Amino acid sequence: MSIMLIDNAGATPAAMACENSDTGADTAFRLAIRSWIEENLPSDWRGRSFGATDESLSEQRRKFGALLGRAGWLTANWPTSVGGLGASAARRIAVLEELVAAGAPEPMNSNSLGIFAPTLIKYGTPDQHRKFLPDMVTHNAIWCQGFSEPEAGSDLAAISTRGEIVGDQLVITGQKIWTSYAHLADFCYILVRTERSEKRHSGLTLAILPMHQDAVDVRPLRNIAGTDEFCEVFLDGATTPMTNIVGEPGNGWSMAMYALSQERSVGLAQRSLKLRAEFTALAEIAGRELTEGNLRDNDPILTGGMVDAYVRSLVTTSMVRRAIDLDAAGKDIGTVAAMAKVFWSESHQEQMGLAAHILGSDFVSGNGVGSDWYRASVFTRAETIYGGTTQIQRNVLARSLGLPKGK
Numbered sequence: 001m002s003i004m005l006i007d008n009a010g011a012t013p014a015a016m017a018c019e020n021s022d023t024g025a026d027t028a029f030r031l032a033i034r035s036w037i038e039e040n041l042p043s044d045w046r047g048r049s050f051g052a053t054d055e056s057l058s059e060q061r062r063k064f065g066a067l068l069g070r071a072g073w074l075t076a077n078w079p080t081s082v083g084g085l086g087a088s089a090a091r092r093i094a095v096l097e098e099l100v101a102a103g104a105p106e107p108m109n110s111n112s113l114g115i116f117a118p119t120l121i122k123y124g125t126p127d128q129h130r131k132f133l134p135d136m137v138t139h140n141a142i143w144c145q146g147f148s149e150p151e152a153g154s155d156l157a158a159i160s161t162r163g164e165i166v167g168d169q170l171v172i173t174g175q176k177i178w179t180s181y182a183h184l185a186d187f188c189y190i191l192v193r194t195e196r197s198e199k200r201h202s203g204l205t206l207a208i209l210p211m212h213q214d215a216v217d218v219r220p221l222r223n224i225a226g227t228d229e230f231c232e233v234f235l236d237g238a239t240t241p242m243t244n245i246v247g248e249p250g251n252g253w254s255m256a257m258y259a260l261s262q263e264r265s266v267g268l269a270q271r272s273l274k275l276r277a278e279f280t281a282l283a284e285i286a287g288r289e290l291t292e293g294n295l296r297d298n299d300p301i302l303t304g305g306m307v308d309a310y311v312r313s314l315v316t317t318s319m320v321r322r323a324i325d326l327d328a329a330g331k332d333i334g335t336v337a338a339m340a341k342v343f344w345s346e347s348h349q350e351q352m353g354l355a356a357h358i359l360g361s362d363f364v365s366g367n368g369v370g371s372d373w374y375r376a377s378v379f380t381r382a383e384t385i386y387g388g389t390t391q392i393q394r395n396v397l398a399r400s401l402g403l404p405k406g407k
C-alpha cells in the first residue's frame with residue numbers, strides 16, 4: 001500500500017496526469033513544468049546570481065522551493081510509496097533543465113532533497129519518512145549537513161564528535177564546521193561516532209538532530225564571496241531521540257558514502273546544468289562587447305575560450321544526465337559522480353576566467369552585471385572543495401581505473 005506523504009493538492013494536473021513514459025507524455029511533462037514556471041516564478045527572481053551565494057537570495061530560494069515542493073515538482077521522481085510520482089529519470093532532468101533555462105533560484109533545501117532525502121528513503125523507516133520528508137519538500141523546515149569537522153574533512157572517517165546512547169536519547173558532543181545554512185536550519189543530518197573501533201569506518205552513526213536547542217551553538221563564518229553561507233556548529237550535549245537514528249547505530253559510514261555520491265552528481269545537478277545557461281549569457285555579453293569594439297574577434301583567448309567553454313558545458317550536461325540515468329536504474333554512480341564533480345567544478349572556474357576577460361573592469365566594478373559575475377567567480381573556488389575535493393575525486397577515479405595507491 002502506498003502512503004501519500006506529500007499533500008499533492010497543489011500539484012499541477014499535467015504533472016499528475018503524465019504517468020506514461022512514452023515520448024509524447026515526456027514532452028507534455030516538460031511543457032507542464034515550463035508553463036508552471038511561467039505562472040509562478042516572478043520575473044525579478046530570475047537569473048539573479050549564477051553563484052547563488054547572495055544572502056538576499058535565501059528568502060527567494062526558500063519561497064520558490066516551497067512553491068515547487070507544494071506543486072509536486074521536487075518529488076516527481078520519488079517513489080509513489082513516499083508521495084512522489086515515480087517519474088522517470090528523463091522527467092527529473094526535464095524539471096532541472098527547465099528551472100535552469102528560466103533562471104530560477106535553486107530551492108533552499110536542494111542539498112537535503114538531493115542528498116539526504118534519497119538516503120532517508122533508502123535507509124529510513126516509514127515513520128521517519130512521514131515525520132521529516134513533507135516539511136523538507138515544502139520548505140517548512142530547512143536542513144543542513146553536519147559531516148565535516150576541523151580534523152575530519154577529506155578524511156571523514158576521522159570524525160570525533162561523540163554520540164552517547166543514554167536511555168532513549170542520543171547525546172551529541174563535539175564540533176562540526178563548514179556546515180552550510182546551519183544558521184537557517186531546523187534540522188541537521190549529522191554523522192557522529194557512537195563506538196570506538198579498530199576499523200575506522202565502523203562505529204559511525206547517522207542521525208537527525210533538531211537544531212533549535214540550547215546545546216547547539218551555531219556561529220556563521222564569512223566566506224570569500226562576503227556572505228555568511230557556512231557555519232561552525234558547537235554541540236554540548238545536544239539531544240535527539242533514538243528514533244531519529246537512520247539505519248542501525250554504528251552503520252553510518254555506508255549511508256554517508258551513499259549520500260555523498262548523490263551530492264556529487266544528482267545533488268549538484270541544477271548547479272552543474274547552469275554552466276550552459278551561464279555560457280549563453282556570457283556569449284551574449286561577448287557579442288555586445290564585440291559590437292561596441294571593446295573586444296576583437298581575432299582575440300585567441302576569447303575565441304578559444306568560448307569554444308572550450310561551450311564544449312565543456314555540453315560534456316557536463318551529458319555527465320549529469322548519465323549520473324541521473326544510472327541512479328534511476330539503481331546502479332552505482334560513484335565513478336560517474338566523481339568524474340562529473342571534477343569536470344563541472346573545474347570547467348566553472350575556467351569559464352569564470354573567461355568571464356573576467358570578456359567583462360574587463362566591469363567584472364569587479366559592480367557596474368550592472370559585473371558584481372554578480374565577480375561574486376559567482378570567487379564562489380567557484382569553493383566548488384573544487386565542497387562535496388569532496390578535486391584531489392579526492394581523482395583518487396576515486398584512479399582507484400576505479402585500477403591504478404596503484406600513492407604512498
Ligand SMILES: Cc1cc2nc3c(=O)[nH]c(=O)nc-3n(C[C@H](O)[C@H](O)[C@H](O)COP(=O)(O)OP(=O)(O)OC[C@H]3O[C@@H](n4cnc5c(N)ncnc54)[C@H](O)[C@@H]3O)c2cc1C
Binds near residue numbers: 145149154180387388
Ligand atoms: C562552500 C562550502 C560548503 C560546505 N558545506 C558543507 C556542509 O554543508 N556540510 C559539511 O559537512 N561540510 C561542508 N563543507 C566541507 C567540505 O566537505 C570539506 O571542506 C571538504 O571535504 C574538504 O575537507 P577539508 O576542508 O577538511 O580539507 P582537507 O581534507 O584538510 O584537505 C586539504 C587539502 O588536502 C587535500 N587532500 C586531503 N587528503 C588527500 C588525499 N588523501 N589525497 C590527495 N589530496 C588530499 C585536499 O584535496 C585539499 O586540497 C563545505 C565546504 C565548502 C568550501
